[in-house]
Amino acid sequence: MQFQVPQFIEVEDKIFGPLTIRQFIYLAGGVGLCAIFYLWLPFYLAILLMIPALGASLALSFWKINNKPFIEIVEAAVMYAINTKLYIWKKEPKKPEELKRAEEDFLSPLLAPKLSDSKLKDLAWSLDITDSAGARNNSRGIR
DSSP: OOOOOOSOOSSOOEEETTEEHHHHHHHHHHHHHHHHHHHHSOHHHHHHHHHHHHHHHHHHHHOEETTEEHHHHHHHHHHHHHSOOOOSOOOOOOOHHHHHHHHHHHHGGGSOOOOOHHHHHHHHHHHHHHHHHHHHHHHTTOO
């Protein structure tokens, strides 16, 4: 016995012409809300409220962001606003004493160390010896 396996289960069925049932409900709700505004409110106030209602209705019906329906984006935004957030790191301004200490710690390696005469002579001697030995070895082709 053979069974047919559904192929496109992620695609919603088109019920009302080119619209899915979800799109039709969003559009019908937006048009119904606009009709209520038009019938119960003064015209200028109704127009001010109808424009965002129609915009939201159209966005919910057709707009996709990164291939996700707009309703999922709205849901994620609401959940982010409602749920608690975990802050791992929060920068606090340093006190003037800490800033001065940090500046000193930063500048201390940049300052040249003070050498006494004997240490300076020893350093110069060691550089001369290693430099002349290196020059001799290079003249012989040794590396």
